[in-house]
Amino acid sequence: MTTLWDTTGTAVVKALAAERRTGGAVTSGNALTLVVVVDERDVHEAEEAATLAASKHPMRMLMVIRRHIDAPVPRLDAEVLMGGRLGPGEAVVMRMHGRLALHAESVTLPLLAPDAPVVAWWHGAPPDRISYDPLGVFANRRITDVSRADDRVAALRQRAVDFAPGDTDLAWTRITGWRAALASAFDGWHEGAASAVVDGDDADPSAQLLAGWLSSRFGFYIPVNKTGGAPIDQVRITLADGAVISANEDYGRLILHREGQQDSVAPFPERSLGELLAEELRRLDADRVFAEALGAVSGLTGLNDRPGQRVHIWKDPALADSSPAAS
Amino acid sequence: MLPADFALLGFARRDWGDGDFAALAKKAAKEHARTQWNDDVWRRLNENLQFVPGSFDDDEAFDTLAETLNNLRNTHGIKGNAAFYLSIPPAMFPVVLKQMDRTGMASNARSGGWRRVVVEKPFGHDLKSARELNELVDSVFTANDVFRIDHYLGKETVQNLMALRFANQLFEPLWNSHFVDSVQITMAEDVGIGGRAAFYDATGAARDVLQNHLLQLLALTAMEEPVEFAAEEIRTEKIKVLRAVSLPSDLDACAVRGQYDQGWLAGERAKAYRDEDGISPDSKTETYAAVRLGVETRRWAGVPFYMRTGKRLPRRVTEIGVLFKRAPHLPFSRTDTQELGHNQLVIRVQPDEGVTLKFGSKVPGSSMEVRDVAMDFLYGEAFTESSPEAYERLILDVLIGDATLFPRNDEVEASWKVIDPLEEFWAGKAPYLYRAGEWGPKEADEMLARDGREWRRP
Numbered sequence: 142m143t144t145l146w147d148t149t150g151t152a153v154v155k156a157l158a159a160e161r162r163t164g165g166a167v168t169s170g171n172a173l174t175l176v177v178v179v180d181e182r183d184v185h186e187a188e189e190a191a192t193l194a195a196s197k198h199p200m201r202m203l204m205v206i207r208r209h210i211d212a213p214v215p216r217l218d219a220e221v222l223m224g225g226r227l228g229p230g231e232a233v234v235m236r237m238h239g240r241l242a243l244h245a246e247s248v249t250l251p252l253l254a255p256d257a258p259v260v261a262w263w264h265g266a267p268p269d270r271i272s273y274d275p276l277g278v279f280a281n282r283r284i285t286d287v288s289r290a291d292d293r294v295a296a297l298r299q300r301a302v303d304f305a306p307g308d309t310d311l312a313w314t315r316i317t318g319w320r321a322a323l324a325s326a327f328d329g330w331h332e333g334a335a336s337a338v339v340d341g342d343d344a345d346p347s348a349q350l351l352a353g354w355l356s357s358r359f360g361f362y363i364p365v366n367k368t369g370g371a372p373i374d375q376v377r378i379t380l381a382d383g384a385v386i387s388a389n390e391d392y393g394r395l396i397l398h399r400e401g402q403q404d405s406v407a408p409f410p411e412r413s414l415g416e417l418l419a420e421e422l423r424r425l426d427a428d429r430v431f432a433e434a435l436g437a438v439s440g441l442t443g444l445n446d447r448p449g450q451r452v453h454i455w456k457d458p459a460l461a462d463s464s465p466a467a468s
Numbered sequence: 469m470l471p472a473d474f475a476l477l478g479f480a481r482r483d484w485g486d487g488d489f490a491a492l493a494k495k496a497a498k499e500h501a502r503t504q505w506n507d508d509v510w511r512r513l514n515e516n517l518q519f520v521p522g523s524f525d526d527d528e529a530f531d532t533l534a535e536t537l538n539n540l541r542n543t544h545g546i547k548g549n550a551a552f553y554l555s556i557p558p559a560m561f562p563v564v565l566k567q568m569d570r571t572g573m574a575s576n577a578r579s580g581g582w583r584r585v586v587v588e589k590p591f592g593h594d595l596k597s598a599r600e601l602n603e604l605v606d607s608v609f610t611a612n613d614v615f616r617i618d619h620y621l622g623k624e625t626v627q628n629l630m631a632l633r634f635a636n637q638l639f640e641p642l643w644n645s646h647f648v649d650s651v652q653i654t655m656a657e658d659v660g661i662g663g664r665a666a667f668y669d670a671t672g673a674a675r676d677v678l679q680n681h682l683l684q685l686l687a688l689t690a691m692e693e694p695v696e697f698a699a700e701e702i703r704t705e706k707i708k709v710l711r712a713v714s715l716p717s718d719l720d721a722c723a724v725r726g727q728y729d730q731g732w733l734a735g736e737r738a739k740a741y742r743d744e745d746g747i748s749p750d751s752k753t754e755t756y757a758a759v760r761l762g763v764e765t766r767r768w769a770g771v772p773f774y775m776r777t778g779k780r781l782p783r784r785v786t787e788i789g790v791l792f793k794r795a796p797h798l799p800f801s802r803t804d805t806q807e808l809g810h811n812q813l814v815i816r817v818q819p820d821e822g823v824t825l826k827f828g829s830k831v832p833g834s835s836m837e838v839r840d841v842a843m844d845f846l847y848g849e850a851f852t853e854s855s856p857e858a859y860e861r862l863i864l865d866v867l868i869g870d871a872t873l874f875p876r877n878d879e880v881e882a883s884w885k886v887i888d889p890l891e892e893f894w895a896g897k898a899p900y901l902y903r904a905g906e907w908g909p910k911e912a913d914e915m916l917a918r919d920g921r922e923w924r925r926p
Contacts, residue, residue: 150734151658154783158819162848170842217735237735244732247905251658251734251783256812256826256924423831425839426806 143221150248153219153233157252160223161231170199171230171254173425176276177204179264181236186414187264188227188234193415195228198422201254202232205276207242210458215241217248243457246275258282258425262418266290267310270303272454284421286311287346297346301439306427306449312346313431314417316373318409319351322388322395323376332380334359338366345372353438354430362437469864473545478519479533489519502854516544524556524563527570534571548581551615551866555588557667562604569608576610584613586866589680590671591616594891595884602877615866616880620681620786621873622858622865624847625817629688629788630697632815632823639813640693642792644767649810650919652774652789653685654926655817656781658733660904661755665746674725674757674894677777679887681786683710684875685817686773689788690763699871703879710882713773714762719893724900724912726756728780731903738780738904754899755779758912759890760919772919776912780904785926786817800836807839814924821855822846 143156175194179187184206191202204227216238223231233252237245253259260282263274267285271277287310290296300310337355341348343365351373356363368374375389384400395409412420432444478489494514498505520536522529541548552573556564565574572578574585587605592598605614620626633640642648655677661668668676687706694701716722730740742749756778763773792811805828812826822845829841847855856864865873875883900909907913907923916922 149736154734161820170844172839172841215735215737241732241735244735244905247732247782248735250905250907253925255824255926256814258807426803 142223142225145217145219145221147216148219149217150251153217153221153235153248154251156219156221157231157233160221163223171201171257172199173257173422174201174203174252174254174259175422176249176259176261176280177202177264178261178274178276179204179206181206181208183264184234190264190413190415190418191232191262192226192228193413194419194422195230195232197419200230200422201252201257202227202230203249203252204232204234205245205249206234206236207245208236208238210239210242212239215239217241244275246279249276250279253279260284260422260425262421264289267296267300269299270454271305271308272303272451273456275453278451278453281307282421282425283308284311284418285309288312288315293346294344294349297349297435298439301435301441301444304432304435304441304444305447305451306429306432306445309421309428309431310346310350310435311414311417311421313350313428313434314421315347315412316351316354317420318395318412319373319376319388320354322397322407322409323355323378323386326378326386326388326397326399330380330386332382332384335379335381335383336361337363337376337378339363339373340366340368340375340377341371341373342369343367348373349438350431350434351376353436354434356437357430357433471867473547475516475518475540475544475546476513477533477536477540478517479522479529480519481523482521484519484521486517486519490514490517493517502857524560524567527567530567530571530573534573537573546581548579549583550579550581551584551586551863553586553863558590558593558601561601565604565608574608576613582613582869583609584615584866584869585609586615586617586863588617590675591680591880592884593671593675595881595888598880598884602880606877611877612871614877615862615871615874616877617859617862618680618684618875619858619862620817621684621875622860622862623817623821624855625815625821626685626688627873628823629815630702634693634697643790645769645771647792648768648771649791649793650772650774650921651686651689652791652924653682653689653776653787654789654924655681655685655777655786656784656907656926657777657779658781658784660728660738660780661741661744661747665744668755669747669751669753672725672753672757673755673777673779674759674887674890678757678759678775679883680875680880682775682777683713683883683886684879685786685788686713686761686763686775687879689790690765690768690773692767697872699874702872703876707876707879707882709763709765710879710886712764712768713882713886714764715886715889716760716762719890721918722760722915723890723893724756724758724909724915725754725894726758726778726902726909726912727751727753727899728755728778728904729901731780731905733780733782733905740904741780752896752898754894756781756899756902756908756912757890758908758915760915761886772921774916774921774923776908776923778902778908781907782905783926785819787924787926788815788817789924789926790814791921791924800838804836805838807837809840812924820846821848822850 218236220234258281261277261280262284266289268274277283287296339352348365352363352365377387379385387398395407397405429445436444520533568574574583592601687709691705691709694705727741741755758776761773790813808828814824816822825843828838831837831839900911902909
């Protein structure tokens with residue numbers, strides 16, 4: 142481990158190269174570079190999640206912590222780890238102070254593993270537009286988490302407005318289990334669906350995305366019916382012949398009920414942030430199914446046909462705060 | 469590796485004695501020696517250091533230099549052998565060479581041994597000036613005694629390119645237009661122009677790097693197998709390739725030059741090129757050049773060679789990427805192979821010297837999904853012996869008279885024939901701006917995008 146105080150990007154590149162040399166051949170393969178954007182107060186949680194993901198995907202992890210953008214003197218502190226606290230791969234934790242925080246890409250660009258895909262993950266609330274954050278512009282895959290936004294409904298809608306192929310959201314990853322269970326319920330059934338409803342919290346982005354996914358699959362609108370319990374209480378699908386398929390969560394189990402059949406019960410443990418992240422990193426191409434579900438939630442079409450590459454839009458938070466026109 | 473009879477003689481316009489020169493040499497040696505510092509070795513070397521002060525137009529000083537050189541023959545037993553390393557501004561060449569001619573220092577016959585000269589780039593600034601320079605140097609020394617130094621050729625990885633291609637059975641059958649889609653040669657620097665403002669502003673990236681380093685790398689990548697591993701044979705194959713290099717007819721679409729604007733690089737603010745000390749604010753000199761070249765031979769017809777070089781790019785890296793064609797038929801579904809790129813063979817010239825082979829592999833799991841993986845050879849891991857520095861190797865080659873790694877004058881001239889039309893096309897045009905810390909202007913990305921390709925991220 143190397144710790145560098147008040148350093149430069151060049152020194153970090155050198156330290157990483159030196160660690161690689163002494164680290165030996167074990168660390169030579171990198172399937173991807175993961176850029177983690179995180180707030181100081183959440184570092185521990187993000188590190189834990191990223192470490193778990195790193196144990197499943199050989200990666201170079203670059204953790205970017207932006208601090209005190211209004212600090213008068215820009216400063217970079219960095220910690221270079223190899224096979225240590227942050228998993229078996231290579232990891233660089235960088236704290237950027239002052240205006241440097243707005244130019245974080247200048248430090249991360251030289252550190253990207255050659256020719257490997259770049260994944261950006263915003264641990265906190267997603268940026269309003271990903272093009273505002275140059276770290277997202279350079280990434281091939283971008284992972285956000287709208288459930289961390291203050292207004293989750295607006296944030297989810299904004300993800301659709303701002304969407305580009307390659308974007309995904311952890312609110313979507315959280316419903317993989319639901320999707321798998323519901324898809325398996327249709328195995329061997331040839332009836333189409335006539336109507337469906339998702340019971341849960343209508344402000345929960347995962348519930349919204351589950352309804353959106355069903356809408357995009359069935360071809361008709363499916364609402365989230367507010368029941369006030371868990372984010373997703375139950376999904377009920379009425380088939381064309383009147384039969385009903387329902388799925389509901391019950392204390393860590395998912396119970397699938399089909400008329401005329403025995404209930405099937407499957408364990409349905411809550412997954413940690415790290416497991417969700419690791420799942421997202423499994424696919425590095427664009428998630429077309431997510432785009433369709435997000436389109437159905439927001440009423441926007443053609444999400445999959447948008448260009449995958451963004452162009453950086455310069456946005457200075459210092460100026461935005463002081464000018465009244467910014468509102 | 470140096471012979472026992474050895475002396476180092478300095479000549480410069482400085483008011484120095486032998487001691488000052490020795491001190492400078494000691495400081496440099498201490499800072500940069502690859503091996504552990506050994507006082508005994510230094511003391512022996514130190515006895516053989518001498519210095520002659522004088523300016524280049526001072527006849528008397530050169531007479532003293534010639535005399536000192538003659539004396540060394542007796543005191544150090546060097547039998548009249550000497551190599552001159554001319555680290556001087558290009559404009560000074562005629563003056564200095566005339567002085568050497570006048571005093572007979574350059575003559576093999578008069579010295580009774582060999583007299584060689586090492587010339588640094590730039591070898592001229594266009595074909596015409598290169599020819600004049602070549603004629604001048606070759607007339608003072610004999611053509612065989614002129615060593616044009618291109619330190620890239622002294623790098624272990626560059627020499628390994630020949631071993632990789634010609635000592636193995638695995639790669640050469642694929643090394644042609646049937647299998648190769650395109651070749652990308654990159655030399656990126658993160659630094660700016662440093663203290664070389666006047667020289668750089670008059671030169672630009674194309675003349676500074678493309679003309680020599682990049683075209684030499686192209687020649688080694690594309691050349692046929694030499695009849696034997698000997699200086700003349702290798703140079704013969706290289707010159708054949710350099711003469712076969714073609715520029716596209718539509719230069720507008722296939723040649724991009726850029727200049728760095730202000731930006732952030734490696735966490736620090738970087739000035740715009742036009743704001744650098746000694747650079748005019750309306751300079752049109754390029755600090756980045758990217759061009760698509762062709763090699764008109766049976767082996768390479770139709771394969772684009774994309775070359776790029778630039779300053780203030782995100783990191784210092786030089787590499788040759790050979791991108792192979794996609795498999796003619798993929799029996800998998802389209803989504804299964806979405807993450808599969810071109811098979812690639814990448815020769816990392818610096819840093820992390822080595823070779824990477826990229827190919828598709830199945831992702832573990834129940835579904836058939838193919839993704840790129842890499843096989844890596846790293847010099848530092850496969851060999852514990854450390855490589856000599858490029859200059860170290862090349863200067864030793866000069867002393868033993870091995871010209872294998874030095875471009876011949878006709879190679880230099882053939883390279884200028886490639887660069888001259890480019891410079892002519894660019895003359896008077898303003899380069900595209902790119903922010904310091906970015907991988908060059910977006911026009912260079914668009915240049916490849918038009919061909920349905922993209923630059924590797926080195």
